[in-house]
Amino acid sequence: MDNRAHVAGIADGVAGLIGNTPLMRINSLSEATGCEILGKAEFLNPGGSSKDRVALFLVEQAEAAGQLKPHTGNSIFEGTSGSTGISLAMVARAKGYDCHIVMPNDQAIEKAQLLERYGATVERVPPCSIVDEGHFVNVARRRAAEFGAGNDKQRGYFVDQFENPRNAEAHFRTTGPEILQQTNGRIDAFVHGSGTGGTIAGVTRYLKKHVSGLRSILADPQGSGLANKINHGVMFATTEREGTRRRQQVDSLVEGVGLNRLTRNFASLLRTDGCLLDGAESVSDADAVRMSRWLMAHDGLFIGSSSAINCVAALRMARQLGPGHTIVTVLADSGQRHLTRFWCDSVLATRGLPTVAPASLDAF
Numbered sequence: 133m134d135n136r137a138h139v140a141g142i143a144d145g146v147a148g149l150i151g152n153t154p155l156m157r158i159n160s161l162s163e164a165t166g167c168e169i170l171g172k173a174e175f176l177n178p179g180g181s182s183k184d185r186v187a188l189f190l191v192e193q194a195e196a197a198g199q200l201k202p203h204t205g206n207s208i209f210e211g212t213s214g215s216t217g218i219s220l221a222m223v224a225r226a227k228g229y230d231c232h233i234v235m236p237n238d239q240a241i242e243k244a245q246l247l248e249r250y251g252a253t254v255e256r257v258p259p260c261s262i263v264d265e266g267h268f269v270n271v272a273r274r275r276a277a278e279f280g281a282g283n284d285k286q287r288g289y290f291v292d293q294f295e296n297p298r299n300a301e302a303h304f305r306t307t308g309p310e311i312l313q314q315t316n317g318r319i320d321a322f323v324h325g326s327g328t329g330g331t332i333a334g335v336t337r338y339l340k341k342h343v344s345g346l347r348s349i350l351a352d353p354q355g356s357g358l359a360n361k362i363n364h365g366v367m368f369a370t371t372e373r374e375g376t377r378r379r380q381q382v383d384s385l386v387e388g389v390g391l392n393r394l395t396r397n398f399a400s401l402l403r404t405d406g407c408l409l410d411g412a413e414s415v416s417d418a419d420a421v422r423m424s425r426w427l428m429a430h431d432g433l434f435i436g437s438s439s440a441i442n443c444v445a446a447l448r449m450a451r452q453l454g455p456g457h458t459i460v461t462v463l464a465d466s467g468q469r470h471l472t473r474f475w476c477d478s479v480l481a482t483r484g485l486p487t488v489a490p491a492s493l494d495a496f
Contacts, residue, residue, distance in 0.1 A: 160430035166455025181465040187219035189302035202228035209276035211269035214243030221250035299330030308338025325389035329398025350412035351445035356390030359412035413445040425489035
């Protein structure tokens with residue numbers, strides 16, 4: 133390691149830039165509700181999202197366990213909707229690994245383009261159910277096994293972010309403690325969506341250990357069954373009833389969150405001695421789009437789709453709790469990797485969705 137990295141204020145390469153992101157007050161929402169609505173600006177990580185934390189932690193844990201060794205031809209494999217893949221490709225490049233990412237072919241194309249610029253091999257597959265061998269996670273697992281077969285030195289490491297408990301552990305060790313410190317422990321509610329379940333599980337478990345009376349609320353996109361699982365004990369999405377699903381996983385314009393299955397990370401919140409989540413808010417695509425346009429117009433805040441549903445749910449929670457409370461959520465990524473879908477007016481028009489900011493927050 134370069135001795136200069138030990139000097140105070142100098143980060144040790146790209147990995148040294150991950151984490152310790154600022155907690156920002158979302159002014160328009162705070163002033164409208166009389167609450168402090170705060171967003172953890174995870175889009176300021178070097179790879180542009182909260183997934184940087186998971187990528188670094190999982191790779192370093194694999195190294196410690198002898199599952200990966202840099203500069204030896206080892207390769208990292210993962211199935212992802214995009215953000216985790218981008219973070220893994222960045223960390224892999226910085227540490228001396230190749231990276232192979234499998235993702236659904238209906239995600240915003242700029243995610244695949246970013247992956248390619250990081251030097252990753254990108255395999256785009258049709259969206260399908262997790263029980264199908266062609267599901268992006270299953271394909272990634274198979275590619276990792278194929279890569280290492282018959283070669284003792286050539287290892288393929290499958291990250292398995294959905295089921296790997298180290299995902300939640302990364303946020304328990306880093307994101308949770310940062311939020312606690314930044315709020316001085318004065319926090320009434322934490323609001324977040326669930327894709328792999330790592331962020332909401334890790335942060336919730338940490339904060340509930342240290343903050344008495346904390347409420348943890350799931351923000352869930354349309355088409356996902358998780359909100360009904362939390363609120364009613366049944367995995368069901370109302371959009372299933374109409375039989376108009378556009379895609380196999382979750383019928384939503386929102387990328388990266390929402391599922392119709394329980395991952396190991398998310399299931400860790402559903403303990404036999406009581407669920408650690410205190411409720412869930414279902415957020416429509418229309419409300420997610422309205423919130424993103426509102427925040428751009430009133431706060432100059434350019435956020436991605438999962439961040440938008442977090443903010444809708446945070447606004448609802450502020451209204452439920454009343455003035456004087458502090459609600460924290462996560463701004464997981466920016467709108468820059470959603471330009472061809474969530475931030476594309478022509479795509480919104482085909483779905484009958486709004487393209488401009490609402491006149492007031494009463495729209496939510």
